[in-house]
Amino acid sequence: MASFVKNPTPPRSPPLASVGVLGWLRTNLFNGWWNSLLTVLFLALLAWVVPPMLDWLVFNAVFRADSSDECRAADGACWAFVEVKYRLILFGRYPFDEQWRPLVGMLALIAMALASCDRRNWNRRLLFIWAAGLSVFFILMGGGVFGLTSVRTSLWGGLPLTLMLAFIGIAAAFPISILLALGRRSNLPLIRALCVGYIELIRGVPLISLLFMASFMLPLFMPTGVSIDAVLRAQVAIIIFAAAYLAEVIRGGLQALPKGQYEAADALGLGYWKTQQLIILPQALKIAIPPIVNTFIGLFKDTSLVAIVSLTDLVLATRQALGDPEWRQFFIEAYMFIMFIYWIFCYFMSKYSQYLERVLSTTRRA
Amino acid sequence: MEQPVESDVTVANQRSDEVIVEMRKVNKWFGEFHVLRDVDLTVKRGERYVVCGPSGSGKSTLIRCLNRLEEHQEGGITVNGIELTNDVKNIEMIRREVGMVFQQFNLFPHLTVMENCTLAPLWVRHMPKKEADALAMQYLERVRIPEQAHKYPGQLSGGQQQRVAIARALCMRPQVMLFDEPTSALDPEMIKEVLDVMVELAEEGMTMICVTHEMGFAKSVANAVVFMDQGEVVEMAPPSEFFTNPKSERTKLFLSQVLEH
Numbered sequence: 001m002a003s004f005v006k007n008p009t010p011p012r013s014p015p016l017a018s019v020g021v022l023g024w025l026r027t028n029l030f031n032g033w034w035n036s037l038l039t040v041l042f043l044a045l046l047a048w049v050v051p052p053m054l055d056w057l058v059f060n061a062v063f064r065a066d067s068s069d070e071c072r073a074a075d076g077a078c079w080a081f082v083e084v085k086y087r088l089i090l091f092g093r094y095p096f097d098e099q100w101r102p103l104v105g106m107l108a109l110i111a112m113a114l115a116s117c118d119r120r121n122w123n124r125r126l127l128f129i130w131a132a133g134l135s136v137f138f139i140l141m142g143g144g145v146f147g148l149t150s151v152r153t154s155l156w157g158g159l160p161l162t163l164m165l166a167f168i169g170i171a172a173a174f175p176i177s178i179l180l181a182l183g184r185r186s187n188l189p190l191i192r193a194l195c196v197g198y199i200e201l202i203r204g205v206p207l208i209s210l211l212f213m214a215s216f217m218l219p220l221f222m223p224t225g226v227s228i229d230a231v232l233r234a235q236v237a238i239i240i241f242a243a244a245y246l247a248e249v250i251r252g253g254l255q256a257l258p259k260g261q262y263e264a265a266d267a268l269g270l271g272y273w274k275t276q277q278l279i280i281l282p283q284a285l286k287i288a289i290p291p292i293v294n295t296f297i298g299l300f301k302d303t304s305l306v307a308i309v310s311l312t313d314l315v316l317a318t319r320q321a322l323g324d325p326e327w328r329q330f331f332i333e334a335y336m337f338i339m340f341i342y343w344i345f346c347y348f349m350s351k352y353s354q355y356l357e358r359v360l361s362t363t364r365r366a
Numbered sequence: 367m368e369q370p371v372e373s374d375v376t377v378a379n380q381r382s383d384e385v386i387v388e389m390r391k392v393n394k395w396f397g398e399f400h401v402l403r404d405v406d407l408t409v410k411r412g413e414r415y416v417v418c419g420p421s422g423s424g425k426s427t428l429i430r431c432l433n434r435l436e437e438h439q440e441g442g443i444t445v446n447g448i449e450l451t452n453d454v455k456n457i458e459m460i461r462r463e464v465g466m467v468f469q470q471f472n473l474f475p476h477l478t479v480m481e482n483c484t485l486a487p488l489w490v491r492h493m494p495k496k497e498a499d500a501l502a503m504q505y506l507e508r509v510r511i512p513e514q515a516h517k518y519p520g521q522l523s524g525g526q527q528q529r530v531a532i533a534r535a536l537c538m539r540p541q542v543m544l545f546d547e548p549t550s551a552l553d554p555e556m557i558k559e560v561l562d563v564m565v566e567l568a569e570e571g572m573t574m575i576c577v578t579h580e581m582g583f584a585k586s587v588a589n590a591v592v593f594m595d596q597g598e599v600v601e602m603a604p605p606s607e608f609f610t611n612p613k614s615e616r617t618k619l620f621l622s623q624v625l626e627h
Binding site: 258260261263264265266267268269270271274278279282283286360362 | 433434435454458459461462464465466468470472473474475476485486489490518519520521534535538
């Protein structure tokens with residue numbers, strides 16, 4: 001074999017056909033005759049489907065109407081339904097003249113949730129934010145103080161109720177699920193057995209059955225004269241259920257950590273709780289962000305099941321709005337409207353989780 | 367940089383007859399497998415011991431017993447005058463005095479180099495943050511890596527990570543340092559930078575027990591080389607004697623295998 005020495009080669013730019021818009025089109029859409037064919041077919045499909053869809057959604061749609069007859073006369077969607085019924089859909093049977101209260105309360109909940117998303121608040125301040133947000137919400141919703149008329153929880157409804165069940169559900173289930181996940185990995189047999197038992201029992205039954213239990217069976221066991229509020233019972237059922245699910249997700253994150261992390265923490269003399277708090281959980285929770293947010297999104301939508309026990313959440317409020325015979329036939333528009341509301345919240349959670357994964361990543365090269 | 371800490375360490379580690387680590391007839395089993403058999407070992411302040419032997423001979427297990435990463439079943443272990451028992455408080459007390467460096471570095475990937483180093487001083491020694499930062503910076507300079515202080519471990523090379531791991535352990539100002547094959551996971555060109563730091567540490571008088579295959583390191587800094595095979599300490603001798611005139615057949619065989627190429 002001949003030996004040789006090579007002089008250093010300066011770097012060159014990549015070939016023109018592989019960069020820019022043209023390069024992108026070529027590699028992604030027209031990469032060979034088969035992909036080109038698929039691209040053309042798909043464009044044809046879009047051309048066939050999208051215009052009629054837009055016609056129905058926008059161009060032929062009725063946005064304002066004095067009566068439902070105008071909607072019936074038109075070819076497009078009847079968004080006038082939403083315009084007529086939005087207060088019932090959003091706030092349920094909450095007293096009409098007092099509906100600024102659920103509106104402001106709901107905005108307080110949303111502000112509280114947004115503030116919780118800011119990593120600078122991930123300290124003791126978070127407790128104050130939640131205490132403030134929840135106080136504003138419950139004072140406004142329940143009334144009875146500061147000259148606000150008292151409103152029974154059975155009249156709470158719509159989006160504020162849905163948000164309350166979801167946000168409090170998430171916030172309460174999260175710490176419980178961390179304890180359950182740690183407990184399931186504990187060396188103490190009694191604690192481990194309790195956690196495994198809880199998780200497997202709760203995870204094995206449908207949420208609906210838990211809601212039924214909480215609503216109809218729990219009162220049977222209570223001493224006479226003691227009654228727990230129906231909204232509270234549903235809220236507790238949701239927390240109990242979500243915690244069991246979330247515990248397994250978090251355990252998945254814990255399993256992913258190499259043994260060396262525990263050993264390094266042990267060797268430094270950090271005790272169990274400090275090891276969990278400073279070393280294990282920050283890493284495990286980060287690993288588990290996608291499934292944790294998945295569970296949160298699921299929980300958010302599962303709150304609609306409380307309609308089963310007669311709580312007027314967003315879905316049941318919508319069904320009540322559809323109870324008006326004049327507008328009954330526009331159920332597609334009604335459900336599309338609340339789908340859109342659910343989607344906004346869920347999509348935000350999804351985007352936020354992607355943001356978190358990005359900013360918490362420590363493997364980027366500086 | 368201020369100097370008090372450095373002089374502090376040197377004084378604390380000056381060679382003396384004070385026994386820092388003592389193992390008495392230590393036995394350990396993994397299930398049915400007898401991994402440590404009647405191990406006796408006494409290390410005095412300022413001494414450097416190198417433990418070598420074929421893989422599976424129990425060398426890692428031996429040093430991991432010293433800070434209870436592994437639990438021994440029989441015999442006694444005393445570290446820095448503290449008898450190792452099952453009591454959690456007692457174990458944590460010992461761990462505070464024992465620094466450990468692992469083969470896989472085991473840095474905390476979610477914390478910066480600086481935070482890795484200050485974590486234990488802050489949370490275990492309850493040192494004020496400013497003091498912990500200064501201490502960490504001092505040791506990072508000592509392992510020649512201060513400019514990486516605000517990077518994450520994932521952004522460093524293996525050799526740099528291992529030097530951070532050494533600094534992290536030193537920040538607890540341990541009475542003894544344990545090294546568990548610190549260079550085995552490194553690319554060849556990075557072994558030297560880690561060994562250099564370890565040699566310096568030895569020269570400053572740190573008490574060290576190193577499990578390593580780096581025979582050059584053993585020759586240059588060890589007071590004694592411990593050869594283990596099948597869970598037993600087969601031979602223990604100063605390096606000059608160990609390498610030139612091994613007594614046991616097993617040692618001879620091992621040395622012929624490690625030194626032959």
